[in-house]
Amino acid sequence: MKHIVWDGDYADRAIFEDILGQLGALLWFTGLSGSGKSTIAKALQKKLIQCGTYVVVLDGDNIRHGLNSDLDFSESGRKENIRRIAEVAKLFVEHGAIVITAFISPYKSDRNSAREIVGNGLFKEIFINTPIEECIKRDPKGLYKKAISGEILQFTGISDPYEAPDNPELAIQTINLSIEESAEQIVTFLKQNGTIQ
């Protein structure tokens, strides 16, 4: 175990970053359904974990079925969903973790609120930019088909807007990239801004 020299009263982010040997950061993925957010998040997590980095992925699997299981998909429910994700991500980041959140998060206002909650320097918006035509072609869960036929209402990109980021910290044009290559671009980004070594 690492010996930490510290005799303060309040364990702040710097202490946890020292324990973990990394800097805390939030990689806020945004993109259409089927754009590859979760897949790229998990590939990136794997790459980073293999270097011993402490990386947490928050996605539908561990949030929607747990903390946010009481929320519906109404406007207020979706807003609250994003608020809680940002608050939980902040708790992890404040404890030195690198957090990847993989949610469509279609509205600029919600993403900006998340940025405010977590803090501008720690929040990195990463646009998983896959054209909607490609997402419709992939349609891994068959959701676009249902949305286009009207079986699902208020579906982002079809019957509900997706507001693409204006100035994301990073945009991944997935169309000509493998999952590996997409993840690698984010690793490069993290090295360039000093989050990892």
Added chain:
Amino acid sequence: MKHIVWDGDYADRAIFEDILGQLGALLWFTGLSGSGKSTIAKALQKKLIQCGTYVVVLDGDNIRHGLNSDLDFSESGRKENIRRIAEVAKLFVEHGAIVITAFISPYKSDRNSAREIVGNGLFKEIFINTPIEECIKRDPKGLYKKAISGEILQFTGISDPYEAPDNPELAIQTINLSIEESAEQIVTFLKQNGTIQ
């Protein structure tokens, strides 16, 4: 950085425990207002951090003002408060952290729900057992005075019940112990059950 040999698809608790070199666990403190929960939690966190252990304290400071800032103190609000704390603690424990939660959590039913959410083997109920007479004497925030005079209603131990645990994993009789000694008893407990070395 530690090199992790792993080629799976899903990063589970074992992977994170390997990165952190410890076992995940939740130490769910329960006890009256003024019993010393937060103070002992922070003293324990400090002891463990100095050994390089990754320990997260969730308390009013980082939960009530953030994630749970939308909740009131009604019965449903208090129940939801505990549910969300358990869900967030679970996320940290599933990522290998040792989590200390420091909330009064006066109702057995809520604590049992938290135990179910987190998982019986990972949830350790720690009763910070300070007699109410001592809490009233200490009254660090002046709350007991207000509760006894009727200025504050529904105050645990005065006008609302506190349901002491029947079979906590550990009970700390703080009355004859210093903060340091209380924290040390918990360190001994964690060593005995193999959570830390």
